[in-house]
Amino acid sequence: MSRLSLLAGAMLAAALVSAPAAAAAAPPSPVITMNKNQLTAVVGQNLTLESTITGDRAAPAIAHLNVTSLDGVYVDLEDWTHDVTQPVPPGEEAPLDWEVQAVNSGHFALYVVLIPQDGPLVVSSPVHVTVAARQTLDTAGAVPVALAVPTLLGLAAIATRRPWRRP
Numbered sequence: 001m002s003r004l005s006l007l008a009g010a011m012l013a014a015a016l017v018s019a020p021a022a023a024a025a026a027p028p029s030p031v032i033t034m035n036k037n038q039l040t041a042v043v044g045q046n047l048t049l050e051s052t053i054t055g056d057r058a059a060p061a062i063a064h065l066n067v068t069s070l071d072g073v074y075v076d077l078e079d080w081t082h083d084v085t086q087p088v089p090p091g092e093e094a095p096l097d098w099e100v101q102a103v104n105s106g107h108f109a110l111y112v113v114l115i116p117q118d119g120p121l122v123v124s125s126p127v128h129v130t131v132a133a134r135q136t137l138d139t140a141g142a143v144p145v146a147l148a149v150p151t152l153l154g155l156a157a158i159a160t161r162r163p164w165r166r167p
Helices: 003-025 139-161
Strands: 031-034 038-042 046-057 061-069 085-088 091-101 106-116 127-132
Touching (some): 031 106, 046 061, 046 106, 061 091, 091 106
Parallel strands (some): 038 127
Antiparallel strands (some): 031 046, 046 091, 061 085, 106 127
């Protein structure tokens, strides 16, 4: 064998030996799974989402819920939920519940970001939420009521004030 092939074989053997050691040194990144992929709602409706953070975490972290409009509608996160962040204790698995109220109509993506004390951010896959506008009464239904109620009240007032004569 030539020196070049011996050198290449030695380098390949060193790379194979050090690759598992490097992989074992870095712990696997946590994973965030959501209990749903899609939801539909009506404006004002309350929704519950569940996320589970798996993977060995030695230190506590913070989970942050995000709401993004896919239609360009302005989203104020504090209008959608009062639980924007939740602490995540160290361990193997951490289930988190998120209470959300649909505020705007349109198409939205809800996702969770894990902010560890050390290491990179971890982002869940999005939950696509379609929110329909709430049907409200129009003025056409109010016009008959607005005319009939004062008329009936006026007739009742006239009937009770006018003394009845007996023949």
